[in-house]
Amino acid sequence: MLKIKVECFNLKYTLECGQCFRWQKIDNMTYIGVIKDRVLKVKQDNEYLYITSNNYDNLEQVVKEYFDLNTDYKKIEEDISKIDNNIKEALKNTSGIRHLKQDYFETLISYIISANNNIPRISKSVNLLSEKYGKKITFEDKDYYLFPTLDSLKDVSVSDYRNLGVGFRDNYIYSTVNDLISKNIDLKSLEDLDTDSLRNVLMEFKGVGRKVADCILLFAYARKEVFPIDVWVERVMSVLYFKENGGRLTKKQIQDYAKENFGKYAGIIQQHLFYNMRNGIIKQ
């Protein structure tokens, strides 16, 4: 068992704020998930995380990277709470959301599936995809499946994807997988690009528009300044910052507002506002 001391960390908020799709809740403090090459069981007890896994190689490093444990969130939360009162109030409810660093390929495919979709269905499809094409891992007498590698999807057809319940997104996934293979694109090496260039590259994949690209930038490439705007963020922003226009505002207005006012941690702010709105803490 690995024990890690944490500060400004809330496991529940981090895993339930909508940034990831493959964690299974055991109770309010314990979750089981599959990340990269292993299965993790993580339990939080106040300032400690207790982690068990099928694979202890490099485990501490894997966990620290995934949960962004080398970043000082106490400082970040102090900084962003000074921006305005809305953020300060939201942070009181959701302090400790960590900005996960997830696998590039998994995030790309998962967020293509997320378009005009709901969380249970997204999770179902991602899990089915993994069960069908991912490597099986046995942990505590149960079977889990890694997210498939790019290579393991090379012969999967459009209708195979359709059978996972992804609907019209089937050919988006197919096209993206084929682009990655035929153009020999290395998602990791794209880290070298600046955020705007990287967004443009991502948006060339079918099924990746502005919102999906921004989620990939935030949740896989760790670009904390990116501010993805989905319907919930649209709602929360119109309630908190644009009440006088009766809620009728464009995404560009929101984008501009965030860029001008939220700074280099706009993505963290987005997660807190999203979680507050989504869970009815902030009302319409």
Add this chain to the structure above:
DNA sequence: CTGCAGGCCGGCG
């Protein structure tokens, strides 16, 4: 039975 959900694509004005 309609409406709708973490949007995107493609066609049209």
Add this chain to the structure above:
DNA sequence: CGCCGGCCTGCA
């Protein structure tokens, strides 16, 4: 270019 209709699927 910006706008807008259509879209898998499952669940309220």
